[in-house]
Amino acid sequence: MERYAKILGIIFGVMMISLSLAVTAETLLRKFLSFSLGGIDELAGYAIAIAAPLTFAVALIDRAHIRINQLTQFFPRKVQAVLDVASVVSMMLLAVFFFWFTVQTVLETQEYRSIAQTPWATPLIWPQSIWLVASVTFPVAGIILSIRAVRLLLTRDWRSIHREFGTVSPEEELHAELEDLKRREAEIHPEFKEARP
Secondary structure, three states, X not given: OHHHHHHHHHHHHHHHHXXXXXHHHHHHHHHHHOOOOOOHHHHHHHHHHHXXXXXXXXXXXXXXXXXXXXXXXXXXXXXXXXXXXXXXXXXXXXXXXXXXXXXXXHHHHHHHOOEOOOOOOXXXXXXXXXXXXXXXXXXXXXXXXXXXXHHHHHOOOHHHHHHHHOOOOHXXXXXXXXXXXXXXXXXXXXXXXXXXX
């Protein structure tokens, strides 16, 4: 799943960098040449809609979504495990609902042959079809993780449930950030790899 999240993150990054370059070009053209490309705001809306399910999937895989654990940390490990599994399954159900909503929206667009009320007058089926494909990524992640979580619950592997699906503690976040920093330093400056213990 880490590779899946990395690929989605790269796609998201490329989209957002491309969008930022387009907005920058639009701003500079307006400022210095009094010329507008037109439709950049429309393009931004499409990009954000397409990127959203990608980020949802990455957040689910990396356990980066907000979870309130002020009370659950005091529960017995078995109760925590059940709640962790319930959280994964509930996120999967939400992902499936989002995907169902997306499908319904695209079908309505196709039926009514809707076009954007913008200067480009884009047939909405084009960007919405890409949105539909991107929307598959969230429920796929949710279903795979839910199957894994339920399997661990049935085998009563509380430790693995906590490790894979429990809330990330501040110490774990700090450790992960430090490890990522070491990896990036080693890639940029290979001599750091030998110098660090």
